[in-house]
Amino acid sequence: MSNSAGLKAKLGLDVFKPGLEPHIVIRPGMEKDPRLKKAILVCPAGLYSENEKGEVVLTIDGCLECGTCRIACGTDVLDWNYPDGGTGVQFRFG
Amino acid sequence: MEKFDVIVVGAGLAGLAAAYTMSREGLEVVLLERGEYAGSKNVTGGRLYVNPVRHLFPDLWDQAPFERFITHEGFSMMAADRSITVGYYGNELNRAPYQSYSVLRSRFDRWLAEQAEAQGAMLLSSAKVDDVIIENGKITGVLTGDDGLHADVVIACDGVLSLIAEKAGLRNAGMPRDYAVGIKEVIELDPDLINARFNLEGDEGAARLFFGDITKGRFGGGFLYTNRESISLGIVVGIKALMEGEAFLEAPAFFDGFKERPEIAALIKDGTTVEYSAHVIPEGGYRSLTPLSGNGILVAGDAAGLALNLGVTVRGMEYALASGYYAAQTVLQAKDAGDYGAEKLAVYKTMLENSFVLEDFRNFRETPAVLDERRIVSHYPELFGKIMKDLYEIPGGPKNRLYPTIRRYLTIGEMLSMFKDFRKVMKI
Structure with a gap:
């Protein structure tokens, strides 16, 4: 398990412009799909976790829009889009 | 319209x-x-x-x-408990027009x-x-x-x-084996401290790459670049390799482990992280264009x-x-x-x-496959690390001669597999 408090603090350093809709959505019925479980391992922001029902849940706040989950899990399980123009992460250094 | x-x-x-x-x-x-x-x-x-x-x-x-022009190059082989670093400085790197800059x-x-x-x-x-x-x-x-x-x-x-x-x-959507993810912190640090820690003057800059234990046997490596008033510190790991990991090794943990290495901690001490970022990188080379x-x-x-x-x-x-x-x-x-x-x-x-673009991609078409060799990222850093440890160690009693010290590690089997690996590395 990675240091989630430290990770949250680091994400807190970044500038985020809130959007109206989550830009990445787990496709209905895919919550327990083994392909989706990979997202827990690969997400640099630690936004995916497994709940007590064995379903993978995604918290979109703090998404760095890196694209790793799209490549690791695929679009059968994730409805993956970029956030609306002008919203989402805003890198000041990059 | x-x-x-x-x-x-x-x-x-x-x-x-x-x-x-x-x-x-x-x-x-x-x-x-x-x-x-x-x-x-x-x-x-x-x-x-x-x-x-x-x-x-x-x-x-x-x-x-630009941030700084790069005059000091270096790479480090990281074993679990030790590391070997090779640095390069050349006057040509310190002469305008400079060949590379941190950005x-x-x-x-x-x-x-x-x-x-x-x-x-x-x-x-x-x-x-x-x-x-x-x-x-x-x-x-x-x-x-x-x-x-x-x-x-x-x-x-x-x-x-x-x-x-x-x-x-x-x-189509990309395949995990053709991509890596880079995870990075920008760490603000006093320019005088940067210059002192990396032996730099003025706007000179340093670039360091790291490979070995930091990716736990997976394709990838670490990087460090000096900017004017900050350090870019990051790690790159193949997505396919990450997916094959165990539950306790999530992507952010690779970065944390790298950052906590004593070799790195000393370089960024008293720095303040000001941004955390991540991005996918194409790593498949010519084959996956x-x-x-x-x-x-x-x-x-x-x-x-x-x-x-x-x-x-x-x-x-x-x-x-x-x-x-x-x-x-x-x-x-x-x-x-x-x-x-x-x-x-x-x-x-x-x-x-x-142009140089696809010429480079053709010339280096075998490189991604070679760099994926687990022996290169896990075996050699440990092997050479142990040899260095024994060379530098002064025991309580008499010290063994240097050649037998090295030879103990370089068995016939080891040398044969090194030769095979070297032939692969020659493709880079």
């Missing part, structure tokens, strides 16, 4: 280079960027090598907001966008492209929100995932898979700049001919083949 000569999707280095080059030649260029400003979504390690692209943009470099993309891309705008390019920021418009099999424009924009040709410079090239039917053009569309930069990991150097930004430039040249030729069809636009690939 609005009609332009060209629509460029994405104000990263490829898109900005293309827009700059075409508007200089008087084309009506609209550049669509989903971020609030150019660079706001872009991440690099990062260092830019200028030599291959210097002549393509002769007027740009004097004023460019921060937010600042650099915003500046390059201003240069493109000064040439007449129209930059529309906060504009996400949702789809391409296809008429009679030809890409004739893009949809952003409810607006349709039309042009003779679209250049997809929308980054490594390139949803635009996907929607245009040029590629996506189609570069189609009917009414060109693809440049990361969108086309144009990044290359050569072990001691990792490159992408100059390929983005150059491919943007050649995409622009292709459009200029197509405009003269009044033909934007797939056949005409295929000259783009020929231009890239005749």
Whole structure:
């Protein structure tokens, strides 16, 4: 398990412009799909976790829009889009 | 509906280079960027090598907001409890024109966008492209929100995932084995401390790469670049390798483990992390390049898979700049001919083949497979680390002679497999 408090603090350093809709959505019925479980391992922001029902849940706040989950899990399980123009992460250094 | 000569999707280095080059030649260029400003979504390690692209943009470099010119190179083999570092300094690296600079993309891309705008390019920021418009099999424009924009040709410079090239039917979603993820912190640090810790004077900069135990036997490595007033510290790990990991080794843990290494901790001590970022990087090389053009569309930069990991150097930004430039040249030729069809636009690939871009990709086509060798990332750092440990160790009693000390590790079997590995490394 990675240091989630430290990770949250680091994400807190970044500038985020809130959007109206989550830009990445787990496709209905895919919550327990083994392909989706990979997202827990690969997400640099630690936004995916497994709940007590064995379903993978995604918290979109703090998404760095890196694209790793799209490549690791695929679009059968994730409805993956970029956030609306002008919203989402805003890198000041990059 | 609005009609332009060209629509460029994405104000990263490829898109900005293309827009700059075409508007200089008087084309009506609209550049669509989903971020609030150019660079706001872009991440690099990062260092830019200028030599291959210097002549393509002769007027740009004097004023460019680089961080530091790199004079001190280094790489480290990291074993679990020890490391071996090789440093390189050469007077040629410290002579203008400098071959490479550290950069921060937010600042650099915003500046390059201003240069493109000064040439007449129209930059529309906060504009996400949702789809391409296809008429009679030809890409004739893009949809952003409810607006349709039309042009003779679209250049997809929308980054490594390139949803635009996907929607245009040029590629499928990427496979994990062809991509890595880079995770990075920008750590603010007093410039005097940076200079003292890395033996630098003034605007000289250092670049360091790391491989071995930090990726726990997986494809990848760490990097450190000095900026003017900060350090870019990061780690790159293959996505396929990450997916095969155990539950306790999630991506952020690789970065944390790297940052906590004593070799690294001392370099960033008293620094303040000011940003945490991550981005996917194309790592598949020549084999995984996506189609570069189609009917009414060109693809440049990361969108086309144009990044290359050569072990001691990792490159992408100059390929983005150059491919943007050649995409622009292709459009200029197509405009003269009044033909934007797939056949005409295929000259783009020929231009890239005749330039350093695809020449490099062909020359280094075997490199990704070699760098994936687990012996290279896990076995050798431990082996050489142990040899160094024994060479430096002065025991309580008498010390063994140096040759037998080394020879104990280099058994016949070991030397045979080293020879085999060396033959693979020769392909790099």
